[in-house]
Structures are given as structure tokens and as C-alpha cells.
Amino acid sequence: METTILDFLDRAAALWGGRVVYADNKNTMTFAQLDGFSRSAGAYLQKRGVRPGQPVLVMGERGINTPACYMGVLRAGCFYAPVDASMPAGRLSSILEVIGAKYMIASGEFLEKVSALGFDGEIFAAEDVLSECGPEDYDPRSAAGLPETVPLYVIFTSGSTGKPKGVITSHHSLMCYIDAVQSVLGLGEDDILGNQAPLDYIAAVRDIYLPLFTGAKTVIIPKEEFAMPDRLFGILNESRVTTLCWSTAGLEIAAKLGSFDYEKPSYLRRVIFSGSVISNKYLRIWQENLPGVRFINQYGPTEATASCTYYELTGMVEEDTHIPIGRAYPHYSITLLDKEGRIITADDPGETGEICVGGPALALGYYGDEDRTKASFIQNPQNHCYRELIYRTGDLGRYREDGLLEFCGRMDRQIKHLGHRIELDEIEIAARQVGGVNDCCALYDDKNSLLYLFYEGPASSREIALYFRGSLPAFMVPRRIKQLDSLPRLANGKTDMRSLRESM
Amino acid sequence: MDELMAVLEELRPDVDFETEKGLIKNGILDSFDIISLVSSLDEAFDIEIKPADLIPDNFNSAEAIWALVQRLMED
Numbered sequence: 001m002e003t004t005i006l007d008f009l010d011r012a013a014a015l016w017g018g019r020v021v022y023a024d025n026k027n028t029m030t031f032a033q034l035d036g037f038s039r040s041a042g043a044y045l046q047k048r049g050v051r052p053g054q055p056v057l058v059m060g061e062r063g064i065n066t067p068a069c070y071m072g073v074l075r076a077g078c079f080y081a082p083v084d085a086s087m088p089a090g091r092l093s094s095i096l097e098v099i100g101a102k103y104m105i106a107s108g109e110f111l112e113k114v115s116a117l118g119f120d121g122e123i124f125a126a127e128d129v130l131s132e133c134g135p136e137d138y139d140p141r142s143a144a145g146l147p148e149t150v151p152l153y154v155i156f157t158s159g160s161t162g163k164p165k166g167v168i169t170s171h172h173s174l175m176c177y178i179d180a181v182q183s184v185l186g187l188g189e190d191d192i193l194g195n196q197a198p199l200d201y202i203a204a205v206r207d208i209y210l211p212l213f214t215g216a217k218t219v220i221i222p223k224e225e226f227a228m229p230d231r232l233f234g235i236l237n238e239s240r241v242t243t244l245c246w247s248t249a250g251l252e253i254a255a256k257l258g259s260f261d262y263e264k265p266s267y268l269r270r271v272i273f274s275g276s277v278i279s280n281k282y283l284r285i286w287q288e289n290l291p292g293v294r295f296i297n298q299y300g301p302t303e304a305t306a307s308c309t310y311y312e313l314t315g316m317v318e319e320d321t322h323i324p325i326g327r328a329y330p331h332y333s334i335t336l337l338d339k340e341g342r343i344i345t346a347d348d349p350g351e352t353g354e355i356c357v358g359g360p361a362l363a364l365g366y367y368g369d370e371d372r373t374k375a376s377f378i379q380n381p382q383n384h385c386y387r388e389l390i391y392r393t394g395d396l397g398r399y400r401e402d403g404l405l406e407f408c409g410r411m412d413r414q415i416k417h418l419g420h421r422i423e424l425d426e427i428e429i430a431a432r433q434v435g436g437v438n439d440c441c442a443l444y445d446d447k448n449s450l451l452y453l454f455y456e457g458p459a460s461s462r463e464i465a466l467y468f469r470g471s472l473p474a475f476m477v478p479r480r481i482k483q484l485d486s487l488p489r490l491a492n493g494k495t496d497m498r499s500l501r502e503s504m
Numbered sequence: 505m506d507e508l509m510a511v512l513e514e515l516r517p518d519v520d521f522e523t524e525k526g527l528i529k530n531g532i533l534d535s536f537d538i539i540s541l542v543s544s545l546d547e548a549f550d551i552e553i554k555p556a557d558l559i560p561d562n563f564n565s566a567e568a569i570w571a572l573v574q575r576l577m578e579d
Contacts, residue, residue, distance in 0.1 A: 226535045227528055230559045253535045258555020418536055449536075462517050469518040479515075479540055 003148045004171040006074055008212040009035055016189065016215045022064040023239070024220040029064045031211075034071065039135035041072020042142065047133060048124065050103055052077025052142050055154060055367075057096070057104035058200075059083050059114060060126060062223055066199045067208045069105050069126050070153070077142035079151035081166065082200035085110045090471035091164070092117055095156050098166050098368055105129050148172035154367050155202050157302050158422050158476070160413070162429035166367030167202075167302045176361040177305040178209050180329035184296060184310055185270060187243065189215035192267075194241035196221060196250040202302045203275065203419070206245040216243070226250065229257035236265040244268065247275035247419030255282040260289045274298035274307050275419030277407065280317045287316050299325035299407060302421070303376065303391045304357040308332040309405055324404040325397070333358040334405065335390055336397055341381040346403045354411060355397040356380075356390040363391070415444040417451060420475045427453060427468075427476060434459050434467045439487055441495045442478060445504045451478035454500050456486050480504075508570050511544050521566040528560040538563065545569075551576040 002008055012021070013035035020028045029037070050056065056073045058080045060066030066082075073080040081099050083092060085107075102121040106114045114123055152171045159165040187193075187210060195218050197203035207218045219239040225232050232254060236244075244251075251273055254260075268290055278297065287295060300307035311326025328334045336344040336353035344353040358380065365373030380388040396408040413424040427442040436459030443452045453464065461481035468477040482503075488496040512521045519532055527533045533541070541563075542553045551573060562572045 223534070224528055224531045224560075227531075227533055227538050228558050228560050228563070229555050249536075253539060256539060257535070257558055261555040462513075465517045474534065475536070 002175065004074070004143070004146055004150075005152060005174065005209065005212065006038075006071075006143055008175075008209075009038060009071060012212045012215065019189070019215065020217050021211045022067060022218050022220065024063040025222050027064055029068065031215075034068055036135040037065075037068040037130050038071035038075050039138035040131065040133050041069060041129045042075025043133035043135070043137035043139070044124070044129045045072065045076035045078070045103070046139055046142060047137070048103075048122065050076050050078060052146075053150075054078050054103070055081045055099050055101040055151075057081050057083055057099065057101045058126075059085050059104065059106040059110050060199060061085075061107040061109060062199060062220060063107075064220065065107065065126055065130060068130060070208070072129060073105070074152070075138060075143055077146060079153055079168075081154040081156075083156075084198060084200045084473070085113060087473055088470045089117060091473055094162075095164055095166075098156075098164060099154060100368065146171075148175065149364075151364060155200070155302060157202075158414075158420075158426050159372075160423040160425040162426050165369065165372065168364040168367050169305050170364055173305040173361045173363065174205060174209060176331035176359070177205070177307070177329075178213050180331050180361075181206060181272070181298075181307070181310075182210065182213055183330055184312070185210075185243065185272065187214040187216045191216040191242045191269075192240055193218040193243045193245060194221055194236050194239065195219065196226065196244070196246045198223075202306055203245070203247055205306055206272075210245075226253065229254065229259040230262050232259045233263040233265045237263065237267060240267045241265065242267050242269045244271045244273075246271070246273055248273050248278040249275060249418040251286060252279055252282040255285040260285060264289055268293050270294040270296065272296040272298060272310075274300070276416035278323065280319055280321055280323070283323075284317050287313075297323050297325065299405075300357070301391070301393050301395075303363045303393075304332065304359075305361040305363065308357045308361070309334060311404065322406060324400060325407045326404050331359050331361050333390075334397075335380065336399070336405075337381070337392075343382050344399070346399045349399045349401045349403075352396050352398045352408055355393045355395045355405070355407075357393060358388060358390040362389060415446070417444065417449065418475050420473075422451075422476050427451070427472065427478065430468060430471050431455060431464060433471070434464050436460075437464065439495075441487055441497065441500055443497060443500055443504065450480055450504075451476070452480045452482065452500075452504055453478040454482050454484055454487060454503075456484050459483075505566075505570050507548060508545075508566065508573060511541070511548055512566060512569075515541055515544065525565045527565060528563050533563065541569075545573060549573050549577055551579075 017032035021031045107126045154166040156164045195207040295313040297311045298307035299309045309325045335356040338353045344351045424442040431440045438457035440455035488499040
């Protein structure tokens with residue numbers, strides 16, 4: 001049995017060496033080349049004194065070199081923490097603070113930006129990392145004998161205290177998830193994935209790793225092609241893309257902008273989506289244009305390695321269809337807990353409880369944050385006999401009569417916007433940093449996918465917007481920033497969110 | 505044009521629309537910006553921007569967007 005992703009890389013290079021694993025709009029890379037680059041990069045890191053067991057930040061371009069750098073970090077016996085170069089400096093700094101890494105690999109185009117961050121570790125140019133040493137310089141001892149429970153990557157997500165949370169995923173967890181999603185997708189060597197998710201984002205793990213398990217190829221589509229509808233599906237056809245693992249936002253935007261008015265993606269066989277509840281209106285546009293294509297809904301938090309449940313659509317969605325999140329993937333268990341911590345089974349359909357996830361795909365926790373790890377990864381309260389960790393998602397779910405699960409919203413103030421997880425508290429904490437914001441409240445209009453910030457104080461909405469642009473990722477910046485003489489209050493002095501909602 | 509600049513300014517106060525000529529080409533406006541922009545323009549100028557109008561040439565600069573808006577206002 002394989003113990004790390006590197007075993008899959010070795011196997012893929014042996015089986016499919018001459019075939020293409022990754023392509024972008026400029027270059028392609030074969031499995032054998034990926035294997036070679038990973039060894040060259042591993043050798044480079046060894047030469048620079050990078051010891052096994054450490055986090056290495058990777059700020060990669062949207063291209064084939066970035067996954068090669070990830071694999072190089074693994075060859076050095078380390079784990080990678082991908083960061084998005086378009087993040088504002090303030091956000092990047094808080095990520096650097098949490099991870100405390102001593103090394104960073106950055107694509108050439110970002111070196112200037114990185115040097116302005118005040119990162120006090122060593123910075124390597126990705127181009128040097130991949131080319132300075134040869135594969136034969138690599139000493140395999142760095143990654144030999146690692147058990148499958150060592151970290152593979154740390155991916156950051158929004159935290160309600162304003163401090164980003166670094167979710168640590170092990171090799172084993174990722175192998176379980178890829179095995180699970182592959183059991184549903186059934187990809188073969190001739191399949192081609194069209195990548196939409198940013199490579200630093202959890203949703204990209206399918207596009208990066210499914211080829212290593214199946215011999216399929218991933219084509220990385222340039223980001224700017226998603227802003228306009230005219231060429232997007234033409235690109236999918238030129239590359240003969242058969243499979244999309246996209247965020248719901250990606251599917252919705254393509255339908256909304258009218259991509260189907262230009263061309264239909266004629267090679268597609270399956271579309272799997274996740275990130276948030278999909279709008280039936282836009283899913284239907286996809287279904288009507290692509291009869292015979294499989295559509296699969298997925299649900300799950302980053303803490304359970306991408307997705308833990310799935311549901312394959314059986315017919316055309318109607319306006320009032322409530323698409324279930326379905327059933328647990330292989331390797332995963334789902335437990336619904338009611339307010340008293342009792343288990344709700346499928347024999348009690350309609351009863352709502354918190355969705356908790358168990359099994360080997362659970363994350364190792366939050367990097368350097370024992371308190372938040374303990375609060376979210378808990379012993380199954382009904383198991384008094386042996387250790388059984390479950391992750392509390394904070395999501396509410398219920399069973400239908402047929403035993404399938406439905407998602408029924410959040411327990412707290414976390415929202416899903418454009419496929420990204422956002423804590424509304426984090427936006428408010430950022431707004432309070434602006435001089436002249438005395439109090440504020442962030443809310444989400446999910447019907448129109450709009451983030452609002454209501455505030456009181458003399459600051460202008462422009463000042464606040466500019467501050468956000470320098471401190472929060474773009475998807476977290478409210479598009480509507482409204483100044484009020486005073487926020488409406490409840491009798492107990494708390495902000496009256498219901499009355500604010502009515503003014504959205 | 506002033507009204508257009510106000511719409512753009514509200515959408516992305518961090519972008520210099522006076523000088524930037526590669527709003528799409530250089531990845532400055534993302535897909536969500538375009539969706540917000542299209543609905544704001546439709547509303548502000550009482551026009552209907554159609555998928556066929558959504559090509560990079562119509563959105564790379566403030567002038568290009570203004571030319572599109574004027575053309576649609578005449579229709």
C-alpha cells in the first residue's frame with residue numbers, strides 16, 4: 001500500500017512517463033518531467049539546508065511550475081503552504097506570522113512583492129528551484145520512510161478572530177479523498193480536467209492530484225478567461241476537456257455571463273461542483289445545454305479534505321428543487337448531533353442537527369493553534385469506549401425520507417461567498433481598524449451574492465474600501481459599504497441585524 | 505463619462521481607471537467585478553448588455569466601456 005503522495009508520483013512516472021500531466025496556455029509537462037522537476041527541486045532545497053519536517057511557503061504563478069514546486073517540497077521531506085500572490089500585504093503578513101516558515105519559494109514575477117513583505121526567512125526563485133540542480137543530485141533519504149500521517153500541506157481559511165486558520169492536511173487524508181472522489185468520477189488515462197480553482201486553494205487538489213492516481217491530464221485555464229464569456233468554452237474544446245471540478249461560483253458565473261451563447265463544451269462528460277449551494281437557475285442552464293453529462297454536487301469543509309459527501313443529480317433541476325448533499329464518500333463518516341449532543345440517525349428524517357465528519361480524511365488541526373483545534377475536533381460524545389475524533393462543521397443538516405442528507409445553513413456567522421468561506425466577524429474586525437469607524441456590522445445578501453458593511457462614524461466609504469483592498473482578500477471586500485448615523489439596536493444594546501437586513 | 509467613472513470608482517476604488525488600458529487583459533477586473541459592473545451599468549444607463557457584448561475589447565479601458573455604453577444607449 002502506498003504511504004505518501006510521492007509513491008503515487010513514482011508510480012505515475014513509471015506507468016505514464018511520456019504522457020502530459022499538466023498543461024497551461026504556454027507549456028506542457030509530462031509525468032516523467034514532473035518527477036524529474038520534483039527531484040531537482042528536492043535537491044535544491046537539500047542543498048540550501050532545508051531540513052525535513054518543515055513548512056515551505058509557495059507563492060506560485062498560475063501555471064505548470066507551481067504543482068512541480070509543491071512536489072519538490074515533498075521530496076525534501078517537507079510540507080507546503082501555498083499562498084495567493086494577489087492577497088494584500090496585510091493578509092499575507094498574518095499568514096506568515098501563523099506559519100512561521102523559514103523558507104519561501106516564489107515565482108519570478110512575485111519576487112519584488114515578496115521582498116516588500118518583510119519576510120525574514122530565505123526566499124528562493126521558483127525558476128532556480130526547478131532548474132539549478134539535476135534530478136540525480138537528489139538524496140532520497142529526506143523523504144524515505146515517512147509515515148502517511150505527516151503533513152502534506154497547510155491551506156489558510158478565514159478565522160472569526162481575524163487571524164487566518166491554517167488547516168493541516170496529511171498525505172493519508174488526501175489519498176483517502178482522491179480515492180473517494182475517483183470512485184465516483186471514474187477517470188481514465190484519456191480524461192482531461194479543466195482547472196478553474198486557484199492552485200493555492202483547496203478546490204485545486206482534485207486537479208493537481210487526480211492525474212497522479214489515474215493518468216489523466218489537467219489543463220490550467222488562465223484566470224482572465226473567466227472574466228469574459230467569449231473564449232472560455234472554446235478553450236475547453238481546444239483542449240478536449242472531459243471533466244470539470246469547479247466551484248459553484250465558477251459554474252454560475254459562466255452561465256450568467258452567457259458563455260453558452262458562444263460555444264458549447266462538446267467533450268464534457270462530467271461536472272463536479274462544490275463550495276456553496278448552487279443556484280438552480282444556473283445549474284439548469286448547464287443541464288439544458290449539456291444533456292448526457294453527469295452533474296455531481298459535493299459538500300465538505302477544508303478540515304475534512306475538500307469534500308465529505310456527494311450527490312449525483314438524477315434529473316433536471318426545477319426552481320424549487322432542494323439539491324441534497326447526498327451521502328458520505330468512502331473513507332468518511334457523517335454524524336448529525338442535536339443540541340444536546342445526541343446522535344440523529346436517518347431513522348429520524350427531518351430533524352436538524354450539526355453535521356460532524358469523521359474518518360481518516362480529517363485534518364491534523366489548525367497550525368500552531370491548539371485551542372481552536374481542540375474546540376473543533378472533538379471526541380464523538382456518544383463513544384465512551386475508544387478514541388473517535390469528529391470535526392464539528394458548524395453546518396446544519398437533516399436526513400430526508402430516502403436517507404440522503406440535506407444542508408440547512410450555518411449555526412454561526414460564517415458564510416460562503418463565491419465559493420470562499422468567510423467569517424463576517426473578520427470583516428468587522430478589519431473595518432474597526434479604520435480610524436473613523438466607531439461601530440459596524442457585516443451582513444450577506446445571499447440572494448444577490450452581495451456583501452454589505454453598515455457602519456457608524458466619520459470615515460468615508462471610500463477610505464474603508466481602500467483599507468479593505470489593502471488588508472483583505474478581494475472576495476472578502478464588501479461591495480456595498482453604507483454609512484449610518486447610528487446602527488439600529490435591540491433592547492439589550494446588540495446590533496439589530498434583522499432591521500439592517502431589511503435595508504439591504 | 506463622469507457617471508461611468510463614478511460607477512467604476514464605486515466598484516473598485518483601488519484601480520486607476522484614468523490610465524489603465526488592460527483591465528481584462530491584465531486580470532485587474534475579475535469575473536465577479538464584471539458581473540457587478542454589468543448590472544450597475546444596465547441600471548445606471550438603462551441599457552441591456554448582452555453576452556455578445558462581453559468581449560475583452562469592450563472592457564479593457566474606461567474609454568472602451570464608455571464607447572460600449574454609448575452604442576447601447578443609441579440602440
